Amino acid sequence: MQAWYAFLTGPALWATFIIFFGGLGLRLAFLYGLSRERDRVFYNHVDWKWGLKSILYWLIPWGSASMRLQPVFSFVFLLFHVGLLGVPLFLSAHNLLWDRAFGVSLWSMSDAWADGLTITVLACGVFLFVRRLVRPEVRILTTAWDYTLLGLTLTPFVTGFLAYHQWGPYEWLMMLHVLSAEILLILIPFTKLGHMVLFFFTRAFIGFEMGGRRGARAW
Amino acid sequence: MHRKENDTRPVDVKKIRDLLDANNGARIRTWLSLCSRCGLCAESCFFYLAHDRNPKLSPAYKFKATLGELYRRKGHVDRDFLYRCADIVWGECTTCKRCSMYCPFGIDVATLIATTRTILYSQGITPEGLARAVVNYRETGNQMGMSSEDFVDTCEWMAEESQDEIKGVTIPIDKVGAKYMYTVNPREPMFYPQDLAMAAKILTVAEEDWTMPSTGWDCTNLPMFAGDRALAGQVVRNMYEKAVALGVQAILITECGHAYRSALFEGPYLAGYPDGKPPVPIVHSVQLFYEYVRDGRIRIDPAKKLKEPVTYQDPCNVSRNGGLWEEGRKLVQFLADDFRDMNPNREHNHCCGGGGGYIPMGPEYKARRLASGRVKAEQIRATGAKIVVTPCHNCFDQVSDLNKEYQLGVKVMSLKEILCEVMVVPEKFQPEPVEEEETD
Numbered sequence: 051m052q053a054w055y056a057f058l059t060g061p062a063l064w065a066t067f068i069i070f071f072g073g074l075g076l077r078l079a080f081l082y083g084l085s086r087e088r089d090r091v092f093y094n095h096v097d098w099k100w101g102l103k104s105i106l107y108w109l110i111p112w113g114s115a116s117m118r119l120q121p122v123f124s125f126v127f128l129l130f131h132v133g134l135l136g137v138p139l140f141l142s143a144h145n146l147l148w149d150r151a152f153g154v155s156l157w158s159m160s161d162a163w164a165d166g167l168t169i170t171v172l173a174c175g176v177f178l179f180v181r182r183l184v185r186p187e188v189r190i191l192t193t194a195w196d197y198t199l200l201g202l203t204l205t206p207f208v209t210g211f212l213a214y215h216q217w218g219p220y221e222w223l224m225m226l227h228v229l230s231a232e233i234l235l236i237l238i239p240f241t242k243l244g245h246m247v248l249f250f251f252t253r254a255f256i257g258f259e260m261g262g263r264r265g266a267r268a269w
Numbered sequence: 270m271h272r273k274e275n276d277t278r279p280v281d282v283k284k285i286r287d288l289l290d291a292n293n294g295a296r297i298r299t300w301l302s303l304c305s306r307c308g309l310c311a312e313s314c315f316f317y318l319a320h321d322r323n324p325k326l327s328p329a330y331k332f333k334a335t336l337g338e339l340y341r342r343k344g345h346v347d348r349d350f351l352y353r354c355a356d357i358v359w360g361e362c363t364t365c366k367r368c369s370m371y372c373p374f375g376i377d378v379a380t381l382i383a384t385t386r387t388i389l390y391s392q393g394i395t396p397e398g399l400a401r402a403v404v405n406y407r408e409t410g411n412q413m414g415m416s417s418e419d420f421v422d423t424c425e426w427m428a429e430e431s432q433d434e435i436k437g438v439t440i441p442i443d444k445v446g447a448k449y450m451y452t453v454n455p456r457e458p459m460f461y462p463q464d465l466a467m468a469a470k471i472l473t474v475a476e477e478d479w480t481m482p483s484t485g486w487d488c489t490n491l492p493m494f495a496g497d498r499a500l501a502g503q504v505v506r507n508m509y510e511k512a513v514a515l516g517v518q519a520i521l522i523t524e525c526g527h528a529y530r531s532a533l534f535e536g537p538y539l540a541g542y543p544d545g546k547p548p549v550p551i552v553h554s555v556q557l558f559y560e561y562v563r564d565g566r567i568r569i570d571p572a573k574k575l576k577e578p579v580t581y582q583d584p585c586n587v588s589r590n591g592g593l594w595e596e597g598r599k600l601v602q603f604l605a606d607d608f609r610d611m612n613p614n615r616e617h618n619h620c621c622g623g624g625g626g627y628i629p630m631g632p633e634y635k636a637r638r639l640a641s642g643r644v645k646a647e648q649i650r651a652t653g654a655k656i657v658v659t660p661c662h663n664c665f666d667q668v669s670d671l672n673k674e675y676q677l678g679v680k681v682m683s684l685k686e687i688l689c690e691v692m693v694v695p696e697k698f699q700p701e702p703v704e705e706e707e708t709d
Contacts, residue, residue: 256375
């Protein structure tokens with residue numbers, strides 16, 4: 051057990067980081083090369099002001115008309131993302147690990163906050179899951195893979211939460227916690243979760259296209 | 270669109286694959302792989318709203334079931350599948366681009382749908398009305414197959430007719446070095462020649478330096494909607510090259526929505542101009558007419574201004590996809606006392622249901638067109654307006670049909686028509702009174 055845990059938090063973690071950053075880098079480099087060749091429209095109409103506005107209005111709560119049409123969902127969707135990014139990056143336990151490994155760490159939040167945010171992420175995850183089941187226009191699009199990815203996204207949070215509170219078999223939970231987080235990070239560059247970085251590109255593009263060329267707000 | 274019983278042609282998988290490959294750029298790849306199936310786009314689509322929120326009408330479903338599936342199967346599909354796609358990409362989408370504003374990732378669904386249309390066209394599938402127009406463009410350079418002589422004759426006839434009302438109206442043909450080359454929708458010379466007369470009157474009163482070309486005068490581009498990209502490029506090139514040959518300063522587009530989208534936004538790419546810019550500037554009538562009134566080149570008679578409540582139908586390709594929603598609105602407010610906006614409006618306005626090739630697709634699609642137009646009909650009714658102004662032929666026809674279908678009790682008008690009614694005709698353009706013989 052100890053050996054497995056050491057492997058997961060040692061070589062496997064390094065491999066994960068390499069695949070995660072390398073994969074995202076490769077995907078971006080590949081798309082960039084392809085876009086130079088086939089998507090001239092992208093570069094002919096670059097307009098940073100409109101591109102940034104198009105991104106920004108989709109990042110602030112209810113910033114876009116679309117979010118205002120579905121205020122509850124869009125708020126949940128926002129909280130979900132805040133938690134997804136915030137907890138892993140600013141958890142004090144993670145920051146202790148960063149510090150030990152690299153000698154640097156980020157600001158860390160209190161454990162109470164982390165706990166609250168984790169519960170929020172889980173609640174939002176359940177909401178998104180249920181929404182996929184009950185809303186016909188979402189259900190018709192949903193594939194088994196969507197549920198799988200949602201489940202995978204929530205697993206590190208469930209396991210981390212249980213382990214922190216020492217509910218259940220601690221060692222197993224920590225193994226599962228690290229393993230599921232690694233699988234998730236490895237999948238990000240190659241799946242729809244790539245929207246973590248590609249969102250900024252596609253949103254900027256529609257900003258160029260609608261705003262830069264026509265003055266129309268794409269949000 | 271149902272599969273024709275006599276259509277037993279084999280599917281040319283290689284051709285489909287070639288088109289899939291050619292279009293497999295960074296954007297389409299990213300859009301297809303990134304869609305997170307959140308369903309937010311559904312509510313932006315009037316087809317979805319008009320048909321009791323049928324989930325199959327959400328934009329994401331439409332591009333997944335068509336182009337998404339074509340990529341997934343690498344082009345190995347049968348003819349029944351292609352006809353099902355045709356039913357979606359022509360019968361359930363007008364490429365109005367509203368959904369891309371409502372998608373968190375800004376996926377340009379209209380481009381995905383247009384790409385599917387191109388693939389279907391390569392397999393000989395396109396709605397009959399569009400197929401007929403394509404033949405006409407190929408043979409005569411315009412969608413209605415009108416000869417150059419007939420066109421020029423119509424212009425001359427209309428200029429003569431207008432002289433009774435405005436002195437000195439002419440329609441100059443092929444005038445080299447004019448400021449504007451005015452291009453029209455062929456239904457004007459074919460069925461509504463008074464539209465040419467009205468434009469001539471306005472341009473005369475504004476003392477504009479303009480001309481109409483004897484060729485390349487059709488600014489519409491139905492091949493763009495039919496999926497024939499090569500011909501769509503040729504059609505727009507005819508117009509561009511004529512403008513360059515005449516040495517005009519700009520091309521003026523009639524009150525037509527998709528003509529503007531074609532001439533200014535998609536045309537340069539269709540015609541192969543690598544910088545994405547047309548060779549001469551493109552100006553829409555909405556813009557020019559607005560400037561005339563704003564700058565006092567055309568004065569409005571306050572007594573003649575429209576008194577009844579008026580609303581403005583934003584054509585997708587003039588407003589959202591053309592950027593002229595404020596100009597259109599302000600112009601209407603110059604011409605009418607009681608202006609009432611629809612909701613939503615401007616770049617968020619709903620398509621009327623007649624765009625993207627829908628009106629010319631013909632009677633086969635009419636029942637669906639009217640059913641999908643319910644959203645627009647309700648928007649119009651809610652304003653309480655008695656007059657709907659719209660600077661687009663397709664909107665004009667669709668709103669006229671909706672008026673009957675939903676008993677809206679409105680009158681549909683173009684900007685030209687109202688301008689001619691309410692503008693002040695300066696003395697020098699007033700025809701000399703016909704002297705009546707005096708009788709003792």
